[in-house]
Every structure is written in structure tokens, then in C-alpha cells.
Amino acid sequence: MKPDPGAGLARYRWAVASRVAAAAFGGYALASATAACLAVWLPMARVDAVVTAMLLAFAVYAIGVTWVFATRNAWRAWGGMLGPAALLAALCWAGRSAGLA
Amino acid sequence: MMSIAAFCLAYAGFAALCLGMDRHYETVFDRALPRRHRLPLRAFGWAALTLSLCASAAVWGWSYGTVEWIGILSLAGLLLIWFVTYRPQAALAAGGLCAAAAPVLAWM
Amino acid sequence: MKPAKPPQEQGEGLRQAMSWLHTWAGLVLGWVLFAMFLTGTLAFFRPEITHWMQPEAPARQAPMPAAQAAELAQRYLAGHAPDATRWFIDLPSPREPQLGLLYQVPKPAPGERGFKRVKLDPATGQEVHARQTRGGDFLYRFHFELEMGFPWGRWLASIAGMFMLVAILSGIITHKKIFKDFFTFRPAKGGQRAWMDGHNVLSVLGLPFHLMITFSGLVIFMAMLLPAGISAAYDTPRAFTNDMFPAFAQPKAGPGQAPLMPLGRFVEQAEAQWQGGHAGRMVVSNPGREGAVVSVGREASERVSYGRVAPSMQFDGVNGTLLARHDSASAAMVTTGTVIGLHLGLFAEPLLRWLYFAVSLAGTAMVGTGLALWVAKRRQKAGAAAQQAFSLRLVDALNAGSIAGLCVALAVYFWANRLLPAELAGRSAWETRAFFIAWGLTFLYAFARRARMWPDLLALAAGLALALPVLNAATTARHLGVSLPAGDWVMAGFDLTALASGVLLAWMAHKARKPRAQPAARPARARAAALQTR
Numbered sequence: 001m002k003p004d005p006g007a008g009l010a011r012y013r014w015a016v017a018s019r020v021a022a023a024a025f026g027g028y029a030l031a032s033a034t035a036a037c038l039a040v041w042l043p044m045a046r047v048d049a050v051v052t053a054m055l056l057a058f059a060v061y062a063i064g065v066t067w068v069f070a071t072r073n074a075w076r077a078w079g080g081m082l083g084p085a086a087l088l089a090a091l092c093w094a095g096r097s098a099g100l101a
Numbered sequence: 102m103m104s105i106a107a108f109c110l111a112y113a114g115f116a117a118l119c120l121g122m123d124r125h126y127e128t129v130f131d132r133a134l135p136r137r138h139r140l141p142l143r144a145f146g147w148a149a150l151t152l153s154l155c156a157s158a159a160v161w162g163w164s165y166g167t168v169e170w171i172g173i174l175s176l177a178g179l180l181l182i183w184f185v186t187y188r189p190q191a192a193l194a195a196g197g198l199c200a201a202a203a204p205v206l207a208w209m
Numbered sequence: 210m211k212p213a214k215p216p217q218e219q220g221e222g223l224r225q226a227m228s229w230l231h232t233w234a235g236l237v238l239g240w241v242l243f244a245m246f247l248t249g250t251l252a253f254f255r256p257e258i259t260h261w262m263q264p265e266a267p268a269r270q271a272p273m274p275a276a277q278a279a280e281l282a283q284r285y286l287a288g289h290a291p292d293a294t295r296w297f298i299d300l301p302s303p304r305e306p307q308l309g310l311l312y313q314v315p316k317p318a319p320g321e322r323g324f325k326r327v328k329l330d331p332a333t334g335q336e337v338h339a340r341q342t343r344g345g346d347f348l349y350r351f352h353f354e355l356e357m358g359f360p361w362g363r364w365l366a367s368i369a370g371m372f373m374l375v376a377i378l379s380g381i382i383t384h385k386k387i388f389k390d391f392f393t394f395r396p397a398k399g400g401q402r403a404w405m406d407g408h409n410v411l412s413v414l415g416l417p418f419h420l421m422i423t424f425s426g427l428v429i430f431m432a433m434l435l436p437a438g439i440s441a442a443y444d445t446p447r448a449f450t451n452d453m454f455p456a457f458a459q460p461k462a463g464p465g466q467a468p469l470m471p472l473g474r475f476v477e478q479a480e481a482q483w484q485g486g487h488a489g490r491m492v493v494s495n496p497g498r499e500g501a502v503v504s505v506g507r508e509a510s511e512r513v514s515y516g517r518v519a520p521s522m523q524f525d526g527v528n529g530t531l532l533a534r535h536d537s538a539s540a541a542m543v544t545t546g547t548v549i550g551l552h553l554g555l556f557a558e559p560l561l562r563w564l565y566f567a568v569s570l571a572g573t574a575m576v577g578t579g580l581a582l583w584v585a586k587r588r589q590k591a592g593a594a595a596q597q598a599f600s601l602r603l604v605d606a607l608n609a610g611s612i613a614g615l616c617v618a619l620a621v622y623f624w625a626n627r628l629l630p631a632e633l634a635g636r637s638a639w640e641t642r643a644f645f646i647a648w649g650l651t652f653l654y655a656f657a658r659r660a661r662m663w664p665d666l667l668a669l670a671a672g673l674a675l676a677l678p679v680l681n682a683a684t685t686a687r688h689l690g691v692s693l694p695a696g697d698w699v700m701a702g703f704d705l706t707a708l709a710s711g712v713l714l715a716w717m718a719h720k721a722r723k724p725r726a727q728p729a730a731r732p733a734r735a736r737a738a739a740l741q742t743r
Contacts, residue, residue: 033437
């Protein structure tokens with residue numbers, strides 16, 4: 001599975017760098033969005049919802065990073081991180097507007 | 102005494118499970134693991150590990166005892182592997198000894 | 210370098226990708242993680258180490274009753290810190306029988322910090338007179354702050370923790386024969402195989418611990434790491450902190466002065482409400498003024514979940530009425546408290562504490578064997594020419610400095626504690642300086658003497674560790690000859706652990722001295738030998 005020297009190697013390195021970025025930053029976005037959304041929506045006392053949300057968010061981050069390197073290519077990796085992150089962030093915003101938190 | 106019994110049970114359990122694997126059985130006895138030995142060894146192994154948890158719970162209660170048990174398992178397992186690597190017969194004989202000692206210690 | 214892009218086959222592709230991820234997640238911050246693991250392991254015995262490093266302090270005795278200790282603290286603080294806005298009192302416990310006081314200094318002198326930390330000897334009510342040292346606290350803080358400025362150190366430590374969590378998950382996925390190889394350790398094979406077996410055994414046997422300690426470590430810093438969760442639900446971070454840690458909420462002071470009631474009664478009242486529970490930490494806000502609030506928190510070691518979120522009660526400091534009672538009993542709080550408490554291990558009684566130590570040491574060795582495995586793998590695959598490859602040499606030298614070098618540095622830290630005069634000004638800074646200077650020198654040595662770095666550094670660490678109890682005997686009157694007969698298990702335990710560490714390091718140094726096994730020849734010979742015995 002060696003890449004061709006030259007253009008192939010550069011491409012491979014970009015792909016890896018892209019995945020690393022997706023994992024680190026995309027993953028963090030997903031984790032933050034998860035924490036924010038759950039903190040607003042969990043039907044518990046405010047402080048309880050926040051700590052539960054953060055505990056789950058760490059698990060999501062770790063699993064997300066692992067998934068980024070298991071999935072087929074870097075584009076899917078980014079999509080898988082940012083897509084749900086955007087959705088969760090929207091849900092969080094909707095919840096706050098509705099006065100849930 | 103019961104806490105030592107818990108450790109002995111963990112060691113004995115791991116020793117039995119270890120002996121119940123082809124590779125390690127052959128190292129000790131120089132012949133293949135016979136089928137009729139495999140199930141009893143493994144059953145005993147799991148039973149001993151479970152009894153170890155019970156012994157731990159008897160001393161410290163279920164929630165605290167579970168934490169202790171996980172620690173005991175880790176240490177007993179590491180010791181067994183260390184021992185088995187360098188002195189397989191002695192290591193597994195020690196397992197037998199622990200299995201015998203455990204009920205005595207538990208009763209004391 | 211062979212990439213690990215997944216080929217079409219699903220199973221193999223996933224395992225290969227996870228192997229790649231595991232290797233890099235482990236290597237990039239592996240040196241930091243080793244240091245965190247080793248100092249963290251030692252930090253489980255933080256007060257005991259501090260005690261050994263202050264041989265002038267009286268031997269541990271049964272702790273003074275909390276109410277009495279509280280009044281002792283109040284007398285001292287009223288005399289020394291009447292204008293402080295807050296007093297923090299750590300009441301005596303079996304592991305820390307001294308009274309720990311912390312108070313805010315409203316107008317510190319230029320160059321001085323805004324708070325003062327003092328330890329009182331309950332028997333005398335005076336400050337403990339012992340040599341100034343950071344003791345076990347240095348190791349504890351290094352573990353999560355890496356002696357870097359706030360907040361960079363804890364951010365780096367947290368990122369390392371995240372890398373560790375990913376390494377664990379990817380390691381689990383990539384480990385092919387997790388059950389078959391459960392008991393397998395083949396040091397005789399040498400080279401990569403031996404290191405791999407060792408790494409696997411240490412990882413798998415300690416897996417519950419490693420997973421728990423890594424995840425919980427991140428959770429401890431959750432407010433710093435994931436502020437989005439807080440800002441989504443709270444207007445200000447302070448509001449969250451007050452909800453999470455009600456004992457530390459700071460009420461506003463009233464306009465006038467008002468005498469503070471004796472603190473002992475608050476302790477007694479709280480302990481009565483907790484039906485046998487003990488008081489651990491008190492916070493007095495606005496002492497001597499109207500609006501004074503006394504918060505009594507429960508002893509952290511009484512339950513796993515009390516580690517950071519212990520139940521507490523807040524009283525009006527002037528008239529004694531109960532203002533609030535927080536039991537932290539919701540499922541979420543108990544869960545979070547338990548996760549954090551498992552990391553801190555404050556609840557552990559001596560046997561469990563030693564189990565924590567042993568398994569944590571195994572975790573440290575897991576990281577170390579992983580780093581050594583990286584080098585062994587590359588060395589074996591690449592052949593003679595690549596022995597000189599820069600990356601290989603660099604990683605090997607960094608490994609030696611981070612692993613053997615850290616052991617040397619730790620020994621030097623304890624040596625400095627005994628050698629530096631007890632009355633020397635600024636001696637605690639010199640102790641930690643000695644630690645870092647020694648550590649730096651070991652890196653220099655590793656880069657200068659690549660061929661001999663491992664056996665030499667390990668032998669040096671072994672020698673320093675073995676000689677430590679001797680040094681103790683030469684410089685104090687609390688050495689093994691005295692501590693063992695007296696049953697002073699703190700002092701004796703430290704000396705004995707130093708001896709055991711020295712033996713372990715000496716064994717490692719001996720193994721490191723052996724000539725490196727010819728990787729290609731070995732497996733063939735081993736296979737031939739195995740065939741012959743059948």
C-alpha cells in the first residue's frame with residue numbers, strides 16, 4: 001500500500017493532515033455542540049444537566065476521533081464531525097430561544 | 102483474611118484460565134490440552150474470579166468492593182503472567198495452592 | 210514510511226487504520242504522558258511523600274477531633290489574618306493530621322502572592338517547624354500542570370489526556386488476539402516481539418484502570434475544556450461554579466463588624482446532621498464582619514463521590530443559623546463525583562491505595578513499553594542502514610531522557626531534599642531546580658552517549674534510589690533502623706519503596722546492558738528450538 005513518490009505522497013500527507021484537523025478541531029466542535037445541546041435539553045436541574053452533558057461530550061469526542069480515522073476518506077471525516085455539530089448547535093439555539101435553559 | 106482470600110481466588114482463577122488455554126497447558130505439561138480438561142479448567146477459572154468478587158464485597162460492600170476487586174484482578178493477573186513466563190510449573194502450582202488456601206482463609 | 214490508508218477489505222483496513230492511529234496518538238505526546246503517569250502514580254501518596262520530606266515534623270498520630278481543630282484554626286487566623294476576606298481550613302484527617310490553612314491577603318506586599326498557606330501542628334497550635342519544601346505537592350501539581358504557567362500546563366496535560374484516550378480506544382480495536390494473548394509474554398524472543406507482548410499484557414490487564422483514569426482525568430478539567438456546555442445553560446461561569454461548588458460561593462460582606470461565632474459549634478452541628486460523617490474542609494467568608502458565612506464540607510475520603518463534590522452546609526457566621534444544605538445527591542452529581550473521585554483516589558484505604566499505586570505503575574510501564582516498542586519495531590524492520598536514521602535516534606534518545614532520565618530526576622529531587630540545609634532560604638525552589646537540572650542533564654547525556662544511555666541512566670537512577678535510605682540514615686534520625694521498630698509506616702514505607710524501586714531499576718539496567726539481539730536470526734532460532742522440543 002505504498003503511495004507513489006512525488007504527487008502521491010503529498011496527497012497522502014494532505015489527507016492525513018486533513019483527518020487530524022477533522023479529528024482535533026471538528027471533533028472539538030462536535031463535543032462542544034453536544035455539551036451545549038444536552039445542557040439545554042436534558043430534563044434535569046441546570047447544574048445536573050450541564051455536568052451530564054459534559055461527561056457525555058467527552059465520550060463523543062473520543063469516539064468521534066476514533067471514527068475519523070476509521071472512515072473511508074477525509075471528506076467523510078469532516079462531514080461526520082461538522083454535520084452533527086451544526087445540527088446539535090441549531091438544536092441548542094432553538095432550545096435556548098424557547099426558554100429551556 | 103477474607104481480603105487475602107479474594108486475592109488468592111483471583112490468582113487461582115487466572116491460573117486455571119491460563120492452564121485452560123492450549124498454548125500454556127503445553128508449556129507446563131508438554132502435551133496437548135485434552136478436551137475433557139478444557140471445560141472444567143475454564144469453568145473453575147471463571148467461578149474463582151466470581152467468588153473473588155464476592156469475597157471482596159464481603160469485606161468492603163458491593164460498590165467499594167467492586168473497585169477493590171478490579172484492582173486485585175489487575176495485580177493478580179500481572180503477577181501470574183510474570184510468574185508463568187519464567188517458571189510456568191511453579192506459577193500454576195501456586196495457583197493450585199491459592200485455590201486450596203482460599204476457603205481456609207475465607208473461613209478464618 | 211508505510212502509510213496505513215485502509216485497503217478495500219473492511220476488517221483488516223480498520224485494524225490497520227487503528228494501528229496507525231494508536232502508534233501516532235501514543236508517540237506524539239508519549240513522553241509527556243509517561244511523566245504524567247509516573248508523577249501521578251507517586252501523587253497517590255502525596256501527603257506521605259511530603260511527610261518524608263519534612264523529617265522534623267512530628268510522626269503521624271491520631272487526628273485531633275474536628276471541632277477542637279476548628280477552634281484552634283480560628284484562634285490562629287483571628288490573630289494572623291483578621292482582615293482576610295476568606296479563610297480556608299483543611300481539618301485534620303488520618304493521612305494529613307496537620308491543620309492546613311489558606312487565607313487571602315487583601316493587600317499583599319509587591320511581589321508577594323495574594324494568599325498565604327500555612328500548616329499548623331495541632332498539638333501546639335503553632336506553625337509546623339520543618340524544612341520548607343514543596344514535598345509531594347510538587348509531584349501532584351506537575352502531574353496535571355507540568356510546571357508550566359496557568360493555564361498552559363493544564364491545557365497541555367488535558368490534550369495529552371485526550372491523546373491517551375484515543376490511544377486506548379484505538380489500541381483496543383487493533384489488538385487482534387486480545388483473549389488468546391491474554392497471558393502471553395515472551396521476553397526470550399527479544400526485540401519487537403518481547404516489547405509488544407509486554408506492552409499488551411500491561412495494557413490489557415490494567416485496562417479498566419487505564420480507561421477510568423484517563424477519562425476521569427479529563428472530566429476533572431471539564432469546565433475549562435468544554436465551556437460551551439456551561440455557557441449554553443448559564444449566563445456567567447461564576448453562576449455555574451456557585452451551583453457546582455456551593456461551599457465556595459462568595460457572599461457579599463455586610464457593612465459593619467460582627468464577631469464570628471466559635472467555629473467548633475458549626476462543625477458539631479454539621480456532623481450531627483450527617484449522622485457520623487466527619488467534617489473535612491471549612492470555608493469562612495468575611496470573617497469578623499456582618500454577612501459572615503461559614504461553610505462546612507464533608508470529609509472527601511468518606512465516599513468515592515465526595516472527592517470534589519462533598520456535601521456541605523452553609524451557616525450564618527454571626528448568629529449560627531443554617532442557611533443552606535447541599536447533599537450533592539442527584540444522580541448526575543453522584544455520577545460526576547464518582548468519576549472524579551475514582552481518579553483522585555482519596556477514598557482508598559491503604560490496601561486499595563497500594564493497588565492503585567501498583568496498577569498505575571503498570572500503566573506507566575505501559576506507556577514506557579509503548580515508546581520502546583516504537584523504536585524496537587523500526588530498528589527490526591529497517592536493517593543496518595536505518596539504524597542511523599535520524600527519527601530512530603531522536604526517539605530513542607527522547608525515550609531514554611523521558612523514562613530513565615525522569616527516574617534520575619525524581620531521585621535527585623529526594624536527594625536534594627536531604628542534602629540542602631534545612632534552614633536554607635528558598636530551599637523548596639532549589640529542590641525543584643535540582644529536579645529539572647538533573648532531568649535536563651540526562652537528556653544531554655542521552656544525546657551525547659547514545660550507545661550507553663539506557664544502561665548508564667538506569668544504573669544511575671538505581672544507585673540513587675538504593676542509596677536514598679542510606680542518605681536518610683546519614684542525615685536524619687528517622688531512618689529505617691528507627692522507623693521500622695517504631696511502626697512509623699510512613700517513613701519506613703518511603704524508604705522501603707525507594708529500595709524496591711532501586712532493585713527494579715537495577716534489573717532494568719542489567720537487561721539494558723545485554724547486547725541487542727540480532728532480530729532476523731532470533732525468531733528462526735526460536736522456531737527451530739520450538740520444533741525440536743515437540
